[in-house]
């Protein structure tokens with residue numbers, strides 16, 4: 001089945017079995033292997049990408065559902081010469097350890113910061129009507145879908161705080 005997805009700013013037409021997940025389409029068909037496959041059933045967040053600016057688990061979504069969508073993967077976020085502030089902050093704060101979870105963590109953090117910017121509350125928000133704060137509790141709650149087996153969680157929180165300060 002033909003489907004056209006704009007991936008990292010470039011329109012890509014794929015001819016895929018309708019059962020192909022977005023994750024497999026990215027990795028196996030487009031050879032964009034920055035997005036990682038961990039659990040393959042929505043529990044680890046390693047496969048997180050941005051679809052039209054919103055973070056999703058690409059293992060839980062079919063490629064054909066994204067005809068016409070804009071997908072951003074880690075390959076579309078910063079370059080080796082010019083890192084995104086979050087990528088730099090992950091290095092500075094030692095949040096990048098084995099690195100397997102890192103692409104998903106970074107895509108998720110971008111989505112999470114946009115959610116805070118848009119005023120969307122989380123389970124950790126004391127007052128759901130007030131503007132959410134960028135504190136450790138909010139970051140931990142909002143990043144709870146991304147598992148890091150190296151347990152770099154304290155550093156990941158610090159990296160997100162640092163990058164958010166620099167991006168503001």
Ligand code: FES
Pocket residue numbers: 036037038039040041042043044045046047048057058059060
């Ligand atoms: S690979 Fe998608 S959530 Fe684990």
Ligand code: FES
Pocket residue numbers: 095096097098099100101102147148149150151152
């Ligand atoms: S840095 Fe290794 S799993 Fe997170």
